[in-house]
Amino acid sequence: MDFALTEEQVSIFDMAYAFGQDQIAPHARTWEAEGTIPKDLWPEVGALGFASLYVSEDAGGAGLSRLDATLVFEALSMACPSVAAFLSIHNMCAKMIDTFADDDLKARVMPGVLSMNTVLSYCLTEPGSGSDAAALRTRAERTNEGYVLNGTKAFISGGGYSDAYVCMVRTGEDGPKGVSTVYVEDGTEGLSFGGLEDKMGWRSQPTAQVQFDNCNISSGSLIGEEGQGFKYAMMGLDGGRLNIAACSLGAAQTAINSTLAYMGERKAFGQPIDQFQGLQWRLADMEIELQAARTFLRQAAWKLDTQQPDATKFCAMAKKFVTETGSKVVDQCLQLHGGYGYLADYGIEKLVRDLRVHQILEGTNEIMRVIVARDMLKNR
Ligand SMILES: Cc1cc2nc3c(=O)[nH]c(=O)nc-3n(C[C@H](O)[C@H](O)[C@H](O)COP(=O)(O)OP(=O)(O)OC[C@H]3O[C@@H](n4cnc5c(N)ncnc54)[C@H](O)[C@@H]3O)c2cc1C
Numbered sequence: 001m002d003f004a005l006t007e008e009q010v011s012i013f014d015m016a017y018a019f020g021q022d023q024i025a026p027h028a029r030t031w032e033a034e035g036t037i038p039k040d041l042w043p044e045v046g047a048l049g050f051a052s053l054y055v056s057e058d059a060g061g062a063g064l065s066r067l068d069a070t071l072v073f074e075a076l077s078m079a080c081p082s083v084a085a086f087l088s089i090h091n092m093c094a095k096m097i098d099t100f101a102d103d104d105l106k107a108r109v110m111p112g113v114l115s116m117n118t119v120l121s122y123c124l125t126e127p128g129s130g131s132d133a134a135a136l137r138t139r140a141e142r143t144n145e146g147y148v149l150n151g152t153k154a155f156i157s158g159g160g161y162s163d164a165y166v167c168m169v170r171t172g173e174d175g176p177k178g179v180s181t182v183y184v185e186d187g188t189e190g191l192s193f194g195g196l197e198d199k200m201g202w203r204s205q206p207t208a209q210v211q212f213d214n215c216n217i218s219s220g221s222l223i224g225e226e227g228q229g230f231k232y233a234m235m236g237l238d239g240g241r242l243n244i245a246a247c248s249l250g251a252a253q254t255a256i257n258s259t260l261a262y263m264g265e266r267k268a269f270g271q272p273i274d275q276f277q278g279l280q281w282r283l284a285d286m287e288i289e290l291q292a293a294r295t296f297l298r299q300a301a302w303k304l305d306t307q308q309p310d311a312t313k314f315c316a317m318a319k320k321f322v323t324e325t326g327s328k329v330v331d332q333c334l335q336l337h338g339g340y341g342y343l344a345d346y347g348i349e350k351l352v353r354d355l356r357v358h359q360i361l362e363g364t365n366e367i368m369r370v371i372v373a374r375d376m377l378k379n380r
Contacts, residue, residue, distance in 0.1 A: 013071040020079030028080035031204035046116030055098040067301035070180040070246040077250030081354045082202045092236040093120035093166040100224030121158035123167040134176040140169040146219040149212035159208030160193035181229035183221045190215030201353030204328035239361045241319035248326025251351045255333035294326040313375040320368035
């Protein structure tokens, strides 16, 4: 058993960390205030290979493992978890297209996806179905040329901003077997967007409904096979859960780093506050919990990379544990900053707001427990 990162993995982390600190961190608050991430950031991200992290090298991707990808997201989220998490969604969609789309669709869209001149959104949730995603109702009816789409997707990260949408739609019977996945380009007639959602965190990412009103797409826009779309959507999520957890981990590490510095400078009762033993113990607890979260996350990533039979369970357990630990840590860091923690200038309150949603999306943490318990009961 070897817990050390390889030299290559350390370089991957360092490259992502340097890019985040140079190109993202100085702008994170402005982008949050503006409610958008400048589109010209993404081709720079693409040039580093971060738009196609686990697309194979043969297909022009970075060909990294899931564990490598968690390092990228941990490092980037040390600059801004909202920007890092948005990139995770693009990567999830890129992998789905690379794995399941036919050669014609790949030839048409992958060059833009790899360079990230084409930014992708993932559309599964609907107003009436979130956790119970297989109950989705957006319909795709066959026509002579392809499909006509009708329905609404809710909470879509990048809705109205992205260049294309990877959408789970119903082509057949009720339930998961009637779901297919289609690729819908921005500008397609019949595709429109709801107003921007006003959110607690992740405010630099636009979130909106994606609406289809007699939206016609060609038959070549089907990704993979009809009726397999729910399976594709769920396969994307194991990796997505690791990435979201990595975003909580990186942001919490940043919060601990700045709290350590702050506690050395801030004085109360004639001494730096880092001299109070009660506060030192809180620091120690945060360090213990975050290191445990990091080890657990990397073990889950290793399970997915080596296709262990319990990989899905471990991804779910890690997502639940790391996102809750991350939120607990950033909240404690805010407390250790006193009133200053509550001020935007100190950067901690943004992390508290940004990390909260990691317990809700990519499957809520209740659904993570459902996955774990189901596995335990099945194998007892
Ligand atoms: C900022 C943001 C961005 C998002 N981005 C995207 C995106 O890009 N693409 C996308 O497709 N979706 C996206 N989502 C949607 C997200 O995935 C859903 O909100 C999430 O899956 C939960 O669904 P829901 O909101 O409908 O809650 P519900 O499913 O209605 O759940 C309500 C509550 O009931 C609990 N619950 C439900 N079923 C069970 C059960 N069986 N056992 C125990 N508890 C249960 C849930 O855990 C939750 O606490 C985003 C959401 C947010 C907030």
